[in-house]
Amino acid sequence: MDRNKRFQGQVALVTGAALGIGNAIAHGLAEEGARVLILDISVEDGEEAARAVVDGGGQAAAITMDATDPQQVRETVGEIIDEYGRIDVLVNNVGGNQPTPFLESDEALWRQLLELNLMSTLRFCHAVLPHMIAQQYGRVVNIASIAGIHPWPGSVIYGVAKAGVVSLTRSLAADMASHNIRVNCICPGPTETTLSKLLRQTQPEYVKAIHGMVTLGRLADPQEIAAAVLFLASEESSFVLGECMVVDGGYNMV
Numbered sequence: 001m002d003r004n005k006r007f008q009g010q011v012a013l014v015t016g017a018a019l020g021i022g023n024a025i026a027h028g029l030a031e032e033g034a035r036v037l038i039l040d041i042s043v044e045d046g047e048e049a050a051r052a053v054v055d056g057g058g059q060a061a062a063i064t065m066d067a068t069d070p071q072q073v074r075e076t077v078g079e080i081i082d083e084y085g086r087i088d089v090l091v092n093n094v095g096g097n098q099p100t101p102f103l104e105s106d107e108a109l110w111r112q113l114l115e116l117n118l119m120s121t122l123r124f125c126h127a128v129l130p131h132m133i134a135q136q137y138g139r140v141v142n143i144a145s146i147a148g149i150h151p152w153p154g155s156v157i158y159g160v161a162k163a164g165v166v167s168l169t170r171s172l173a174a175d176m177a178s179h180n181i182r183v184n185c186i187c188p189g190p191t192e193t194t195l196s197k198l199l200r201q202t203q204p205e206y207v208k209a210i211h212g213m214v215t216l217g218r219l220a221d222p223q224e225i226a227a228a229v230l231f232l233a234s235e236e237s238s239f240v241l242g243e244c245m246v247v248d249g250g251y252n253m254v
């Protein structure tokens, strides 16, 4: 295996890849030879992200879609298979949080966070896995969060959704292993993205409290999360299955 071209000739789909962690993952996969499909709800950001990959010498295309819409998920996956013939790597990255004290949250917010973080991952797995089974090859990496395993301030529903992603990962890994499909997930800690920038403006005390809990004393760079995703999507991790890899700078360690 050429360490610098681990995804040569592969087709990789990354959800929510226009910005943040997903964008770093898309760049990393493209730099190592994958044709990357950047799925995002934002037309401008998605196209800009694909252009940046192509300008850097990689192969990428933007697909505008809403990952919380079941029909759009099915149609998008169908169109990708029609055009590219296969999907080797699926990274379920789309997600987000809206920290709110539990008793101030309502059904609408619960549904929104469960749809964005858990149901989108479930639906993409359901739509893509039959194609991975047909080709007897697939690598799925789901982006959960340390909030799925440690309590995270004001984030009961987000934590529930991400714990669901961890559980989904383990169960699917067991179901899919015999088809040469490995399913794993990453639990990132606080990472410098648009989400953290927004929270810094709207909820500075919340962000300060979170930062104080990271033993390394800083937020992750999205590329540090992407490096772990690339490891799990590559053959370097050939004996890693159903793993929930924590990449959090020692969150809540001391």
Ligand SMILES: NC(=O)c1ccc[n+]([C@@H]2O[C@H](COP(=O)([O-])OP(=O)(O)OC[C@H]3O[C@@H](n4cnc5c(N)ncnc54)[C@H](O)[C@@H]3O)[C@@H](O)[C@H]2O)c1
Binding pocket: 015, 016, 017, 018, 019, 020, 021, 022, 039, 040, 041, 042, 045, 065, 066, 067, 068, 093, 094, 095, 096, 097, 116, 117, 143, 144, 145, 146, 187, 188, 189, 190, 191, 192, 193, 194, 195, 196
């Ligand atoms: N940033 C952190 O501190 C952190 C920590 C742990 C886990 N995570 C997880 O990492 C993942 C990426 O987070 P991020 O901070 O990079 O987010 P971000 O907000 O920076 O980027 C999210 C991307 O998803 C897109 N998107 C949003 N809703 C969408 C939808 N319905 N359909 C398609 N695309 C949509 C946005 O346009 C954007 O490009 C999420 O699952 C998040 O929960 C983030």
